[in-house]
Each structure stands twice: as C-alpha cells, then as structure tokens.
Amino acid sequence: MLKIHNTLTGKKEAFEPLVPGTVRMYVCGVTVYDDSHIGHARSALVFDVLRRYLEYSGLRVTFAKNFTDVDDKIIKRANEQHVGCDAITAKYIQAYHDDMRRLGVRPASIEPRATEHMADIVRLTETLIAKGLAYQVDGDVYFDVAQYADYGRLSKRRVEDLQAGARVDVDERKRHPMDFALWKSAKPGEPSWPSPWGQGRPGWHIECSAMSIRHLGETFDIHGGGMDLIFPHHENEIAQSCGATGKEFARYWMHNGFVQVNQEKMSKSLGNFFTIREIFEKSEWPEAETGELLRYFLLGTQYRGPLDFSDQALKDAKHAVNGFYDLFARLAETGEPASGDAGVNPAIERCTAAFQSAMDDDMNTPMAIAALQGLRSDLNKLLAEGLSVDARRKGREAFRSLGQVLALFQLDQWAFNVEAGGHRSRASEVEIERQIAERTEAKKRKDFTRADAIRAELAAQGIAIEDKPDGTSRWKR
RNA sequence: GGCGCCGUACCCAAGUGGUAAGGGAGCAGUCUGCAAAACUGCGAUGCAGCGGUUCGAACCCGCUCGGCGCCUCCA
Incomplete structure (x- = not known):
C-alpha cells in the first residue's frame, strides 16, 4: 500500500486512485527558453520513478507533463536572438527531450503545450468570468482572489499575510494585489491569439488548469512539481480549477526538494548553475554511465529533502x-x-x-x-x-x-574506470584480450615480472584487471 | 512581517515514541605470486544546544544557535 506525503494536508496518506486500477498524474514541466539544469533533472526523475513504481504496482498510469511555450522569458529570448518564439521553443523542447533521454527519463504519455490549448484556456477563462471569479480590465482578465474563499489552502498562507509582504508594484487596475492574470492583452511584437477580450496570450497558471482538465479530467489523482511551485503557481491552479468546475482538482499534491550547490539554491547569479547538457559533456565517463551515476546520486536522497550537487x-x-x-x-x-x-x-x-x-x-x-x-x-x-x-x-x-x-542497473556492462583517465583513449577489445592472454601465459610460466608489466600497461590505459581463481582474468575499463 | 525546510559518524544517507538501517572512504584480517574484487571484523553510549512531556525521545512540545527556501520568474 503506497503512502504519499500530500502537500495539501501536510501528512502521509494512503494512496487510493479515484478510478481503481488507474492513475492520472500531472507534473509541471519546464518553460522552454533555456537548457534544463540538474534541478529539472531531479524533478523529472522523481516523477518518472513514481510513474514507474505505480506501473510496477500494477496500475495503469496516464502521465501528463506540459511544456510552457508562451511566456515572457521566451519572448525576451526570441527578441534577443532576432528569431521567432517558435524557433526558441522548438529548440529547447528538443534539448529537453535529449536531456531526458540521456538521463533515462521516459517521455510522459502526454506532453501538452500551452499554444495548442488556446481554446481550452479561453473557455476556462470565460467560465471563471461567468462565475464571478474573474474580471476583465481593458484587454486583461484577472482572477479575483477575494471571491475564492479557499485561496491559500495549499500553501497555507492567508491573503492578508501575503498582502503585508508584497514587494511587487501593485497594478492599480487590480481589485486585490494578489489577483493574478488569466489573460494578458497583446503588446506589439508579441505572439497573440484571439479571444473575447481581444488579441492576447494566457497567464502562466491557467495553462496547467486547462491542460490537466483536458487530458486528465476535472478531478484526477496526483499533481506534482518542484517545491517552489507551491506558491503561487499551484495555489493559483487550484483556485482556477476548483473555481471553474466546483469540484475537487488534484487529490494528492507532491513536491520535490531542491538541488543545491554548497547548501544554496542554484542560480545563475551565484555561478553555481549546472545544466544537464554540460554535466554530460564535461563528464569523464561515457554517456550511459554518466546517466546511471546521475540517477543513483539523485535517488540517493528522499525526494522531499534538499540535495547538494557536486563533482x-x-x-x-x-x-x-x-x-x-x-x-x-x-x-x-x-x-x-x-x-x-x-x-x-x-x-x-x-x-x-x-x-x-x-x-x-x-x-x-x-x-x-x-x-x-x-x-x-x-x-x-x-x-x-x-x-x-x-x-x-x-x-x-x-x-x-x-x-x-x-531506472537503474539496466546496462549490460560497466565499461569505464575513472582513475585512469577516462574513455578518451580506448584500446580495442581485441588488443586488450590479446594482452590479457599473454599475461595469462606469463603467469603460467611464473613470469610475474612480465605479468605485472602487462597489468601496468593496461592500467595506464584505464583497464583494470581482476584475476579469477582458475588463472584467467576479467577486465573492465 | 508571514509561511516553510534543514542540522544524524570522516563523507552521503535512512530512521519521526521503544532503545541509532545501508553505502562510500579508512584501518585490520582472510584469500591471492603480488594486486584487484569479494568476504570478516573495527567505527556515533549518541542524533546542533538547552529545557520540558513520557516508564521510555534523534523522533512530541518550548526556547536558543547555525544554514536555506518561498512570499517576484523559478524544478
């Protein structure tokens, strides 16, 4: 019987799927404007492992993981590089898939993109307006936090507290500082879609509500993501989804802890930022083995705790x-x-x-x-x-x-040796076997000087030898 | 100001009321021509500190110290 720590209640609870024998889970993926880092890797791996374990336990899993492909950062990046947003998102979706493949993370069963769900997003926004939970100001639409009584339930924050600590410039047109955008009117040069409120694009949170409802239904089993998404992202998703449907949204909320470097959250400004790509490229080990090590490392700590990354x-x-x-x-x-x-x-x-x-x-x-x-x-x-x-x-x-x-122990062999300079200078297997055969002969003759010389030669190339009781030897890189 | 997380041996890391898992490294031994690997043994009378609750606390409560995160985009 699987027990899951539910952020909603702060307790470990027995996991009982809504529909026996099946699990529907949604995990917030990445905004595709840059390479993914080791923190993304942890989140992806953790939920991939959850999915694998659910399947191992005999459940049929529908797993949706989104790509956020409309966003300020994408637009900024596209403008910097004088290319369209499409070029940026296509590039980094591909990069994400490459990273995940190397990491051994399976693709989700559904990988929805915000830009492909505009109709769902618009419809959901209309519903919220109709229910009096959202309001239109010029071409923008905001969620009306004051109208949603349960706001703060997930993050255990009170609207009043948030107000006190708000550091953001308050948009005067908003009824409450915590109100957040469901729809933003288009500015010149930005990608936009038609809507009842004019050309525009969705706010960040609404896409996940729209896509999870579309692909998993109004109420589904598990919703996951990094700890930092608890507020405001997931809090807002709950407000939007429950507000619109009047039903329970995700039943179990799971959040993974951060990958840190020297006890601090990774950030570009601190210069302690490791992308998945550069870890693989700088690795002294071959790709398959590097992936295996990364997984072993990332799963060596329980998913909710912090985890320090280092060489x-x-x-x-x-x-x-x-x-x-x-x-x-x-x-x-x-x-x-x-x-x-x-x-x-x-x-x-x-x-x-x-x-x-x-x-x-x-x-x-x-x-x-x-x-x-x-x-x-x-x-x-x-x-x-x-x-x-x-x-x-x-x-x-x-x-x-x-x-x-x-996602461990699937490799046929473990062919590398770190101490001896890695994989760059590879001797052919035939040549290695030849030298080992010669050494076996030397050992038979009790010519240990020669045997040791051969062993040293191989060691210099990163080949380690283990003698077996029958006089022959096994080797590994 | 509000919310939350972390602090267990040299390192990583479980354990969250019943008397400290596991791994890595280290040391010693067995085996081996020598190594390597494997195996065996050794290693926290104590879980940041101080109080409290309890028959009993690393685990619950309070305070203190140290580190971090969120409240603005963030896995």
Whole structure:
C-alpha cells in the first residue's frame, strides 16, 4: 500500500486512485527558453520513478507533463536572438527531450503545450468570468482572489499575510494585489491569439488548469512539481480549477526538494548553475554511465529533502555503483550448481519485500537502494559458495526488474574506470584480450615480472584487471 | 512581517515514541605470486544546544544557535 506525503494536508496518506486500477498524474514541466539544469533533472526523475513504481504496482498510469511555450522569458529570448518564439521553443523542447533521454527519463504519455490549448484556456477563462471569479480590465482578465474563499489552502498562507509582504508594484487596475492574470492583452511584437477580450496570450497558471482538465479530467489523482511551485503557481491552479468546475482538482499534491550547490539554491547569479547538457559533456565517463551515476546520486536522497550537487557526489556514486556492476560481471560468468543456489530465491524475496515497503513509504528511494545493496551483499556471499548459471541469471534478473523501477542497473556492462583517465583513449577489445592472454601465459610460466608489466600497461590505459581463481582474468575499463 | 525546510559518524544517507538501517572512504584480517574484487571484523553510549512531556525521545512540545527556501520568474 503506497503512502504519499500530500502537500495539501501536510501528512502521509494512503494512496487510493479515484478510478481503481488507474492513475492520472500531472507534473509541471519546464518553460522552454533555456537548457534544463540538474534541478529539472531531479524533478523529472522523481516523477518518472513514481510513474514507474505505480506501473510496477500494477496500475495503469496516464502521465501528463506540459511544456510552457508562451511566456515572457521566451519572448525576451526570441527578441534577443532576432528569431521567432517558435524557433526558441522548438529548440529547447528538443534539448529537453535529449536531456531526458540521456538521463533515462521516459517521455510522459502526454506532453501538452500551452499554444495548442488556446481554446481550452479561453473557455476556462470565460467560465471563471461567468462565475464571478474573474474580471476583465481593458484587454486583461484577472482572477479575483477575494471571491475564492479557499485561496491559500495549499500553501497555507492567508491573503492578508501575503498582502503585508508584497514587494511587487501593485497594478492599480487590480481589485486585490494578489489577483493574478488569466489573460494578458497583446503588446506589439508579441505572439497573440484571439479571444473575447481581444488579441492576447494566457497567464502562466491557467495553462496547467486547462491542460490537466483536458487530458486528465476535472478531478484526477496526483499533481506534482518542484517545491517552489507551491506558491503561487499551484495555489493559483487550484483556485482556477476548483473555481471553474466546483469540484475537487488534484487529490494528492507532491513536491520535490531542491538541488543545491554548497547548501544554496542554484542560480545563475551565484555561478553555481549546472545544466544537464554540460554535466554530460564535461563528464569523464561515457554517456550511459554518466546517466546511471546521475540517477543513483539523485535517488540517493528522499525526494522531499534538499540535495547538494557536486563533482565529489558523482564520484561517490561512481564508487557505489561500481560494486553492483562488479557483481553483475561475476554473475555473467559460467558456474556450476552448488550449495549457494538454495539461498538465491530467499535473498531475492527478502530484497523485494524491503524494496517495496521502502517505495510504499512515500517513495523512500534511499531505503529502496539499501535493499538492493543488501541483495548485492547476499549474492556476493552466495557466489563464494558457488552458483549455477541459472541461479546467476536469476540474481541478475532481480536487479534488472527491481532496478527498472529506479531506472537503474539496466546496462549490460560497466565499461569505464575513472582513475585512469577516462574513455578518451580506448584500446580495442581485441588488443586488450590479446594482452590479457599473454599475461595469462606469463603467469603460467611464473613470469610475474612480465605479468605485472602487462597489468601496468593496461592500467595506464584505464583497464583494470581482476584475476579469477582458475588463472584467467576479467577486465573492465 | 508571514509561511516553510534543514542540522544524524570522516563523507552521503535512512530512521519521526521503544532503545541509532545501508553505502562510500579508512584501518585490520582472510584469500591471492603480488594486486584487484569479494568476504570478516573495527567505527556515533549518541542524533546542533538547552529545557520540558513520557516508564521510555534523534523522533512530541518550548526556547536558543547555525544554514536555506518561498512570499517576484523559478524544478
């Protein structure tokens, strides 16, 4: 039984989907005007893992994640570069997809864009006006916060408090400082769409209400995003959606914590900003392995807590993940039935139970990883007793099926070595095998000087050797 | 001013009332021609500090200290 920490109530609650057997979830994606950073990566991964776990649990998931493709920042960027907004959004949607692919984050089942939902947005705005929850001023439409009694329910803020702390220049035309735009009239040179209030474009919050209702229905199960979206974005979404439909909107609200650098939120002004692209490009490891390390690192902390990113953190992850792939390499070797076989199933069952109860507890991925570490340790011990090919296959399969929930342990091999200069100078496998064969011969002759020389040569190229009991050796980069 | 988060061993990180998971690093040992890997052992009498509630608190309450976030665009 999955329990989820619901921001709405501030408590862990048993998750019960509205329609048994299916889950509808919506996650706020990105505004496509720039490369995504490691913080976006965390949010995307966390909800991808949630989706994977729900599916693993036997539920059918409809997962919508939007692209905000109308926005001030996009317009600004387009003007700076003297290109159309379309060029900017197309470029960064592509970039986002590239980043997610490298990260191993699956595409959502629906990826709606604001510009493709203008009719829904206009209709929703009309409904809010008709219900007296919104008003028109010139060509703009604002949500009337004072008319919506539950405003502040999600973020636990009171309208009066917000007023006191407001630092924004108050638009005199607004009835209340906290009123927010549903529709903005077009300024020259901006993209715009027709509406009953003239040419214009939607405010930020309305698109998510319109798109989630369109694709998931008026009431759906889970709505997620980063902590910073709680206010005002999600608060406003609730006001708009519940205001318009009179029904409950999302039933469970989930928010992931921030990725920080040196205990501080990442920001461009502090110069502590890491894009996903540059992490991959600067990585000393190949792409697939870098993605694996990033995932292991990002899931090593429970999703609601803060998480500090650094090169060292990635290296720590490398050391930890190494241990798993070293085991997988051993499991891939041949073996004969032996006393260890009997222990495999119980070990897998123990791990599976621990894994599930960790994930059930508000997606406690660090604990789930600990369960996998436990299985690693168990299998290493059983391996010492001897394991048949079949038992080894079963062991590897357990890591694949459980790891799949975390997008981990799907690689066939772990082919790199950080200490020895990375992947840039690659020796061919044939050449490596040849040298290893020569070394095996040298060892047979007890010519250890020669054997050690070959080992040193390979090490200089980033090839690590492990001798097996039968006299042959395995290697890895 | 309002709302909220964090502070657990050298590092990462679970645990949120019943007597401190796990990993990485380190040290010692087993194995090995030597390594590597693996395995075994060692490592917080204490969970920022001080009070309080309780038979019992890292977990609940209060205060203090330190760090951070949101209230304006933000994953």
